[in-house]
Amino acid sequence: MKNDQSLSTLIQVRNLEKHFGDHKVLNGITVDINKGDVVCVIGPSGSGKSTFLRCLNRLDEPTGGEIIFDGVNILAPDVNIDLHRQKMGMVFQQFNLFPHMTILKNLTIAPMTLQNRPREEAEGYAMDLLERVGLKDRASDYPLQLSGGQQQRIAIVRALCMRPEVMLFDEPTSALDPEMVGEVLEVMKELAAEHMTMVVVTHEMGFAREVASRVMFLDGGDFLEENTPAEFFANPKNERLRDFLGKVL
Amino acid sequence: MFDDFKAQFILNFVAEDRWRYLANGLLVTLKLTFFAVILGLVLGFGIAFVRNVHANTGKLKILDFLCGLYLTVIRGTPVVVQLMIIYFVIFGSVRIDKSLTAIIAFGLNSAAYQAEIFRSGIQSIPKGQMEAGRSLGFSYFQTMVNIIMPQAIKNVIPTLLNEVITLLKETSVAGYIALEDLTKGGDIIRSRTYSAFMPLLAVALIYLIMVIILEKLVKVIERRLKKNEK
Numbered sequence: 001m002k003n004d005q006s007l008s009t010l011i012q013v014r015n016l017e018k019h020f021g022d023h024k025v026l027n028g029i030t031v032d033i034n035k036g037d038v039v040c041v042i043g044p045s046g047s048g049k050s051t052f053l054r055c056l057n058r059l060d061e062p063t064g065g066e067i068i069f070d071g072v073n074i075l076a077p078d079v080n081i082d083l084h085r086q087k088m089g090m091v092f093q094q095f096n097l098f099p100h101m102t103i104l105k106n107l108t109i110a111p112m113t114l115q116n117r118p119r120e121e122a123e124g125y126a127m128d129l130l131e132r133v134g135l136k137d138r139a140s141d142y143p144l145q146l147s148g149g150q151q152q153r154i155a156i157v158r159a160l161c162m163r164p165e166v167m168l169f170d171e172p173t174s175a176l177d178p179e180m181v182g183e184v185l186e187v188m189k190e191l192a193a194e195h196m197t198m199v200v201v202t203h204e205m206g207f208a209r210e211v212a213s214r215v216m217f218l219d220g221g222d223f224l225e226e227n228t229p230a231e232f233f234a235n236p237k238n239e240r241l242r243d244f245l246g247k248v249l
Numbered sequence: 250m251f252d253d254f255k256a257q258f259i260l261n262f263v264a265e266d267r268w269r270y271l272a273n274g275l276l277v278t279l280k281l282t283f284f285a286v287i288l289g290l291v292l293g294f295g296i297a298f299v300r301n302v303h304a305n306t307g308k309l310k311i312l313d314f315l316c317g318l319y320l321t322v323i324r325g326t327p328v329v330v331q332l333m334i335i336y337f338v339i340f341g342s343v344r345i346d347k348s349l350t351a352i353i354a355f356g357l358n359s360a361a362y363q364a365e366i367f368r369s370g371i372q373s374i375p376k377g378q379m380e381a382g383r384s385l386g387f388s389y390f391q392t393m394v395n396i397i398m399p400q401a402i403k404n405v406i407p408t409l410l411n412e413v414i415t416l417l418k419e420t421s422v423a424g425y426i427a428l429e430d431l432t433k434g435g436d437i438i439r440s441r442t443y444s445a446f447m448p449l450l451a452v453a454l455i456y457l458i459m460v461i462i463l464e465k466l467v468k469v470i471e472r473r474l475k476k477n478e479k
Contacts, residue, residue, distance in 0.1 A: 082386050085384055085386040092377055092384075098381070098382075098400075162385060
């Protein structure tokens with residue numbers, strides 16, 4: 001049962017294309033993301049990896065292809081994307097917490113407004129998650145009173161409070177001071193250990209190697225190589241990937 | 250010299266209770282400013298909202314065009330001309346309270362400026378805020394109402410208060426439609442006593458005091474708002 005679930009496909013991406021005017025960012029990407037997968041997407045800057053991630057929940061509007069999420073093609077014109085986004089948590093490079101709300105309000109406004117959860121339930125769930133990331137005592141603070149690492153952990157919790165089926169991470173540690181990267185990766189590792197489906201755009205090769213179930217290399221708008229982390233880092237086949245790994249490792 | 254000053258003072262303000270022209274005028278000025286600001290606030294907010302929705306979603310095309318036209322016309326013509334057009338042309342044939350006419354005129358005028366203030370306030374909110382709201386599943390409107398607007402309004406409160414200061418001074422042209430505001434009150438005294446110095450200086454002083462108070466208020470509020478953030 002458990003096994004069946006972990007094998008079923010959550011997101012099917014078919015020929016995903018995105019171009020800005022004449023500039024092609026994604027050239028027909030096809031990939032399956034299974035339940036429980038931790039997919040790390042790596043590649044040089046400008047390779048389209050952030051765009052790929054942002055197309056998954058249509059923060060960037062794809063110009064072609066299909067994304068089938070939970071059996072629904074969310075690129076169809078009559079789809080209410082807001083409903084599907086509730087099931088896709090997203091964590092941004094710049095945290096993007098709401099600075100005018102307390103931490104607790106940041107965490108509860110979406111579940112209470114969009115899922116009609118009663119306040120006690122939403123707050124209880126938020127406090128539980130806060131406790132797990134070690135920030136329970138900051139619930140009544142405002143985001144700007146927190147360090148970058150703390151803000152990013154809150155941002156992860158904010159997305160989790162919607163009880164999403166997949167978490168999208170867009171370079172979640174790139175804006176952090178080096179000493180704060182670890183605490184955020186730690187939370188992400190815990191999530192992965194709980195079989196949360198995750199798509200992570202990252203430059204943290206250590207994290208990809210250790211946590212990912214699959215690593216993908218994106219360059220020039222194409223997925224050039226995909227493999228288990230062990231194979232991916234030990235025996236890269238694609239020449240550009242070898243070149244890239246040579247530079248970053 | 251002092252006797253002269255005293256005599257002038259008595260002549261202009263005490264005799265025949267002439268100070269009442271200033272007091273009543275001040276009330277009219279405050280009333281005009283207050284209600285015009287409210288009207289401008291509501292209208293300006295609406296205009297800014299329409300223009301922002303259009304800029305981000307492409308919807309409300311006709312409404313956006315009308316708003317743009319409105320801003321161009323209002324900001325491209327003097328307020329006193331607008332006041333006279335509304336009083337003598339638009340409401341020329343109907344009997345309508347002069348104060349109400351002035352409130353409408355100044356409110357419509359202020360709306361154009363407040364709309365731009367709101368719009369810049371909305372634009373000052375980082376793009377990531379809208380993206381974060383949308384990524385949680387909020388619609389564009391829900392994100393605007395819950396996340397963007399509260400921050401934008403907070404950011405523009407000082408600028409809006411400066412608009413109040415501007416409007417307070419701009420209502421001094423209300424005399425053009427024979428409304429007895431503060432300025433007109435001083436002018437009436439001048440025309441009765443044939444001395445310009447005292448009444449006009451008093452008028453200026455009263456405006457100045459009100460502006461200084463408002464500016465102090467702006468500073469206090471600015472400080473409060475900053476404190477909330479950290």
